Amino acid sequence: MVPETRPPLPPFTAATATEKVRLAEDAWNSRTPEKVALAYTVDTRWRNRSEFVNGRDEVVAFLTRKWNSELEYRLIKELWACDGNRIAVRFAYEHHDDAGNWYRAYGNENWEFDDSGLMRVRHASINTLPIAETDRLFHWPLGRRPDDHPGLSDLGL
Template sequence: MATESKPPFPPFTRETAQHKVKTAQAAWNSKDLELVQYAYTPDSIWRNRDTFLQGREQIVEFLRKKWAKEQGYRLRKELFAFTDDKIAVQFWYEWHDETGQWWRTYGLEDWTFAKNGLMRKRQMSGNDVKITEEERWFKEGVDVDAVEISERHW
């Protein structure tokens, strides 16, 4: 749809880039496919690790399968860098598999935006690390932004 838009719009400032990052974090943590899909252009292209997608339909199907597998999903995104129409993000998220094994996924994302503020390209690289219940950062009732993440966690 030509009338779709999602402010803030490029060119980004530190403040507007930060807003985009935290809005994306909240949307992904909601796991609301209707909300998440409309942050992307109808023909958005993605690389998620070794998976390549194009268009909202493929994005929704990918996320549906991802969130069915990754139970207890909690995500934090932080602004890494930005330019006029691009934002780089570092992220961490925790989840458990069907056996109850907890994982933390670390990674980086590279986003490119259309003039209407929708993301037209997303590239993600990430690595999964097994963790114990005691090593979890994002437990129920804890605000993901309130967790102090320092270099010692890497």
């Protein structure tokens, strides 16, 4: 049986870590929990805000719940730092609830990967603020952020 691999593989350089971050952003912007979960080890461990998630099945359940309530979700991730098999990321995402109230969430993630490039640990710290619809900055069609759309630093976030 061939083990799962998810290139780029550690140890990460700035270039390969940047690629890994964009691949993660693209997957999360798909809003497909089963697809996203494949980037994590079978026994992955997460801390997302105050919630603890263990294993791919719980990842799928968590993301399904998340995207059922965070409508029109659009995410931008940016590399903060990398070393060996670890990557630090900052991110922002926008969404609205079922009442039409818009929000922007800001956060940081710390990731640790196994030798096959699968994420085994994810720690996320996130703050969510209400925003007016007119203050939205992420306007691309749902799905992958276009390559020419500004990133976090370009947007002043």
